[in-house]
Amino acid sequence: xxxxxxxxxxxxxxxxxxxxxxxxxxxxxxxxxxxxxxxxxxxxxxxxxxxxxxxxxxxxxxxxxxxxxxxxxxxxxxxxxxxxxxxxxxxxxxxxxxxxxxxxxxxxxxxxxxxxxxxxxxxxxxxxxxxxxxxxxxxxxxxxxxxxxxxxxxxxxxxxxxxxxxxxxxxxxxxxxxxxxxxxxxxxxxxxxxxxxxxxxxxxxxxxxxxx
Numbered sequence: 249x250x251x252x253x254x255x256x257x258x259x260x261x262x263x264x265x266x267x268x269x270x271x272x273x274x275x276x277x278x279x280x281x282x283x284x285x286x287x288x289x290x291x292x293x294x295x296x297x298x299x300x301x302x303x304x305x306x307x308x309x310x311x312x313x314x315x316x317x318x319x320x321x322x323x324x325x326x327x328x329x330x331x332x333x334x335x336x337x338x339x340x341x342x343x344x345x346x347x348x349x350x351x352x353x354x355x356x357x358x359x360x361x362x363x364x365x366x367x368x369x370x371x372x373x374x375x376x377x378x379x380x381x382x383x384x385x386x387x388x389x390x391x392x393x394x395x396x397x398x399x400x401x402x403x404x405x406x407x408x409x410x411x412x413x414x415x416x417x418x419x420x421x422x423x424x425x426x427x428x429x430x431x432x433x434x435x436x437x438x439x440x441x442x443x444x445x446x447x448x449x450x451x452x453x454x455x456x457x458x459x460x
Contacts, residue, residue, distance in 0.1 A: 259332050266352075282298055314342075360375070374402070
C-alpha cells in the first residue's frame with residue numbers, strides 16, 4: 249500500500265536526519281558539545297566558526313550524505329512525492345534529532361542537498377540567490393532565507409502542481425521561521441558576517457581538559 253511506502257520513507261529519512269554530524273564530529277574530536285559554543289546551533293556555519301575548516305569538511309560530507317541517502321530512498325519508493333516526503337523528514341530529523349535531545353541545526357545544508365536531488369534547476373535558482381546575497385552582505389542567514397523563499401516559486405513555475413507547491417512553501421517557510429532570530433538581527437544591523445579568517449573557538453587547552 250502507498251501509505252506504507254511513505255511511512256517507511258518518513259521513518260528512514262527522520263532517523264537519517266537525526267545523525268547530526270556537527271554534534272558527532274565535535275564530540276568525537278574535542279569531547280565538547282558544539283551547541284555550547286558560538287550561536288549554539290548545530291549547523292555548518294557554526295561548525296566552521298567553532299571547529300575550523302578541516303573538521304567542518306567532515307560535517308559537510310556527513311550531512312550531505314545523509315540527505316542524499318534519504319532523498320534517493322524516497323525517489324526509489326515513490327518518485328517525486330517520495331523525494332519531497334524524504335526531504336521533509338530528513339530536515340525534521342536534522343532540526344529535531346532524536347539522538348541528541350531534539351536540538352539540532354536549521355536544515356539549510358540538508359535542504360540544499362535535497363534540492364539537488366529533487367531538481368537541479370530548483371537548486372540552481374536557490375544557489376544563485378544564496379551566493380549573491382552572501383557575496384553582497386556576507387550574511388549566510390540572508391542567503392539561506394532567500395534560497396528557501398525561492399523553493400515554492402521555482403516548484404510552481406517548473407511543475408505547476410499546487411500540491412507540490414504547497415509542500416515546498418511549507419518547507420521553505422519552516423526554514424525561514426528557524427531563521428527568525430537572524431532576521432531580527434539583520435533588521436537591527438547586528439547579524440554576524442561570514443569570514444573565512446576565523447580561529448576555532450574550542451582551544452587546544454579545552455581539548456586537553458576534556459580528555460583528562
